[in-house]
Amino acid sequence: MSEPVENRPVETGGQGPVELDRATVGNAMWRHLITLQWSWNYERMQALGYCYSMLPVINKVYRSRDERIAAIKRHLVFYNTNPQVGSPPIFGATVALEAQKQGQVVDSLKVALMGPLAGIGDTIQAILYRPIIAVFAASMALAGSMGGPLLMFLSGLLWTALMIPLFWLGYREGVGLASQVAEGGLVTRITDLATMMGMVVIGGFVPSIMAKVQTPLEFARRVTVQGKVTEQVVKIQSVLDQIVPYLIPVLLVAFAYWLLRGLKLSPVWVMVVLFVVGFGLSAIGVL
Amino acid sequence: MEGYSIWVAAALAVWAYIGIVLQLGPGLWWHEALVAGAVTGMIVGDLPLGLTIGATLTLMSLGLWTYGGATIPDFQTGAIIGTAIGALGGGMSAGLAVAIPTALLMTQMDVLGRAITTFFIHAADRYAEEGNERGLAWMHFLGQIPWGLTRAIPVFLAVWLGAGPIQSLIHSLPAWFTNGMTTTGRILPALGFALLLSQLPLRKYWPFLLVGFVLFAYLKMPVIGIAVVAVAVGFIVNMLQPRGQSNV
Numbered sequence: 066m067s068e069p070v071e072n073r074p075v076e077t078g079g080q081g082p083v084e085l086d087r088a089t090v091g092n093a094m095w096r097h098l099i100t101l102q103w104s105w106n107y108e109r110m111q112a113l114g115y116c117y118s119m120l121p122v123i124n125k126v127y128r129s130r131d132e133r134i135a136a137i138k139r140h141l142v143f144y145n146t147n148p149q150v151g152s153p154p155i156f157g158a159t160v161a162l163e164a165q166k167q168g169q170v171v172d173s174l175k176v177a178l179m180g181p182l183a184g185i186g187d188t189i190q191a192i193l194y195r196p197i198i199a200v201f202a203a204s205m206a207l208a209g210s211m212g213g214p215l216l217m218f219l220s221g222l223l224w225t226a227l228m229i230p231l232f233w234l235g236y237r238e239g240v241g242l243a244s245q246v247a248e249g250g251l252v253t254r255i256t257d258l259a260t261m262m263g264m265v266v267i268g269g270f271v272p273s274i275m276a277k278v279q280t281p282l283e284f285a286r287r288v289t290v291q292g293k294v295t296e297q298v299v300k301i302q303s304v305l306d307q308i309v310p311y312l313i314p315v316l317l318v319a320f321a322y323w324l325l326r327g328l329k330l331s332p333v334w335v336m337v338v339l340f341v342v343g344f345g346l347s348a349i350g351v352l
Numbered sequence: 353m354e355g356y357s358i359w360v361a362a363a364l365a366v367w368a369y370i371g372i373v374l375q376l377g378p379g380l381w382w383h384e385a386l387v388a389g390a391v392t393g394m395i396v397g398d399l400p401l402g403l404t405i406g407a408t409l410t411l412m413s414l415g416l417w418t419y420g421g422a423t424i425p426d427f428q429t430g431a432i433i434g435t436a437i438g439a440l441g442g443g444m445s446a447g448l449a450v451a452i453p454t455a456l457l458m459t460q461m462d463v464l465g466r467a468i469t470t471f472f473i474h475a476a477d478r479y480a481e482e483g484n485e486r487g488l489a490w491m492h493f494l495g496q497i498p499w500g501l502t503r504a505i506p507v508f509l510a511v512w513l514g515a516g517p518i519q520s521l522i523h524s525l526p527a528w529f530t531n532g533m534t535t536t537g538r539i540l541p542a543l544g545f546a547l548l549l550s551q552l553p554l555r556k557y558w559p560f561l562l563v564g565f566v567l568f569a570y571l572k573m574p575v576i577g578i579a580v581v582a583v584a585v586g587f588i589v590n591m592l593q594p595r596g597q598s599n600v
Contacts, residue, residue, distance in 0.1 A: 098377070098378050099377050099378045100377045100492065100493075101376075101377050102376035102377050103373065103376050103377050103492060103493065103495050103496045103499075104469055104472050104473065104476075104491065104492045104493075104494075104495020104496070105376060105421070105466065105469060105495070105499070106466060106467070106469035106470040106472065106473055106495065107421070107466050107467055107469075107470055108470045108473055109473050110421055112473065113472065113473050113476050113488075113491065113492045113495065114377070114492060116476070116480075116488070116492075117488065117489055117492040120485055120488075120489070124485075130483050133483060134480065134481070134483045137480045137483075137485070137488070138480050138481075141473070141476065141477060141480055145420065145421065148377070148379055149379050183420070187417060187419055190417070191415070191416075191417035191419075191551070192415060192417075192548060192551045192552060195417075196414045196415060196544075196548050197579075199384070199386070199410050199411070199413075199414060200411070200414065200575075201575070202386055202407075202410070203386060203406075203407035203408075203410045203411050204407075204575070206386055206390070206403040206404070206406060206407035206410075207403070207404065207407045207408075209400055209403060210403075211390065211399070211403070213386055213390070213403060213406075213407060214384075214386045214387045214389075214390035214391075214403070214406065217381050217384050217386045217387050217410075218380070218381055218382070218387055220381065221379065221380050221381025221382075221384070222380065222381075224379065224381075225378045225379045225380065228378075228379075254590070257590075258586045258587070258590050259586075260552060260553065260557060261557060261560050261582075261585065261586045261589055261590075262582040262583055262585070262586040263552070263582075264552060264557050264558075264560035264561050264564070265560045265561075265563050265564040265578065265581060265582035265585050265586075266564055266575070266578055266579050266582045267545065267548065267549070267552075267561060267564060268560065268561035268562060268563060268564025268565040268566075268567075268568075268578075269564035269565060269567055269568040269573070269575050269578035270545070270564070270575065271545055271565065272565060272568050272569045273568050273575050274411060274541050274545075275538065275539070275541055275542065277538050278538050278539055310569040310570065311565075311568075311569050314542070315565075317539050317542040318542045318545045318546055318549070320542070321542045321543050321545070321546035322545075322546040322549055322550060324546070325546050325547065325550045326550050332416065332425075332543065332547060333425070333456060335543055335546070336412070336452070336540070336543055339536065339539055339540055339542065339543055340536050342536075342539065343532060343533075343535045343536030343537075343538075343539050343540075344528075344532035344535070344536060346535065347528075347531045347532045347534070347535035347536075348528055348531075348532065352535045352538075352539070
């Protein structure tokens with residue numbers, strides 16, 4: 066990722082590509098990194114943030130006012146992707162292409178890449194990176210440690226820092242980025258690997274996080290010890306633990322999963338059901 | 353009736369504003385319930401409560417994601433208001449009882465914030481037409497205001513005016529309620545795990561779940577150890593896969 070890659074010459078049609086100085090590119094990168102979604106809205110989502118971030122480049126590349134206005138309007142069209150993993154390489158590539166006055170290529174590259182990169186970025190972030198960090202951090206916090214929120218904060222910072230190398234990757238690759246994403250072999254392999262790792266960890270998280278979900282139920286039975294009849298109290302939880310430890314947490318997760326996938330309930334309704342279950346089972350003394 | 357001063361309410365409103373805007377960019381995780389709850393706990397002087405409420409809400413939200421700009425329960429605002437109200441004496445059951453409905457109701461404010469911001473892109477269109485780049489940049493900066501205020505205003509009002517009345521309302525919680533809330537708080541992570549699992553290829557990869565479960569439940573391995581095993585398992589399976597089918 067870090068070895069220098071040659072900037073591929075692209076046909077310019079005699080319009081004359083512009084050499085961008087490092088400060089201009091850096092300015093655009095930081096604008097994109099910090100503010101991309103500040104004006105996120107339903108109509109065009111990240112469009113205005115993208116346009117604002119591109120302004121330094123547009124001003125360096127286009128001399129006439131009309132050309133600049135045309136370029137600004139091109140970047141005010143609908144745009145939305147994963148902000149941390151998806152957008153930096155796209156933005157980097159389009160900065161390089163704007164400098165070569167490849168406006169049409171820029172527009173089609175944005176449209177072509179924002180969907181696939183949203184998919185990859187959202188998958189990795191939403192079902193692997195964030196949940197695994199969140200469970201670690203939450204279990205630290207439940208144990209009373211300030212390390213939990215600190216871990217959460219640092220992980221977010223690390224995720225944002227990733228935007229810097231991803232931007233430069235896109236900037237160096239230019240149009241080449243599109244073909245790399247389209248091939249997709251490496252991406253599938255990484256997602257697969259991460260999914261397998263994530264599932265092993267989740268398998269351990271369910272019992273560890275929900276270890277306190279235990280039944281206080283017990284029953285008394287009469288046993289005859291050395292001819293004397295005595296009462297012996299048997300805790301149901303310890304009987305369960307001998308058969309399948311953490312059975313109740315596993316059943317609860319399976320139940321919630323079934324509500325979501327089998328009955329197609331929305332998460333809010335599943336939450337309502339869990340409230341009913343929690344209050345009901347605690348009222349009758351089962352949990 | 354005990355409540356909070358206007359200054360505590362203002363501080364928490366600012367914290368809510370900063371949290372959501374820095375989530376938009378650069379994407380700091382200050383809006384995460386765990387961070388939002390812990391900082392609120394420090395401001396109102398009950399850090400352990402902030403940690404507990406933040407952690408419980410975070411575990412409920414595993415697998416929730418704003419795909420394509422979708423609205424999900426606002427656990428940031430839930431954690432802030434819930435921690436502030438719980439810290440007045442009701443503790444974890446009062447806090448969660450306030451935090452969860454708040455998180456659900458706040459989805460309406462999220463939709464409102466995302467809709468109002470549309471105004472700014474139309475204004476930006478007009479500035480673009482004139483070639484006024486300063487105007488366009490300002491429309492972009494101001495776009496954060498609907499986002500921030502749709503969190504800050506409810507937090508301010510709920511903490512300043514609401515905390516006292518709500519607290520006296522739930523001052524003497526019956527035992528069945530406290531017990532029910534405690535139990536429910538413990539089982540709510542099941543929702544987070546189920547949401548997460550529903551997005552994973554369970555049919556194809558279910559044995560990996562068993563590996564993690566057995567390591568913890570039977571072999572009593574700490575979760576850090578399980579994470580290390582997970583890395584090893586992932587790479588071993590990757591090595592065993594035939595290479596020909598991908599372009600790597």
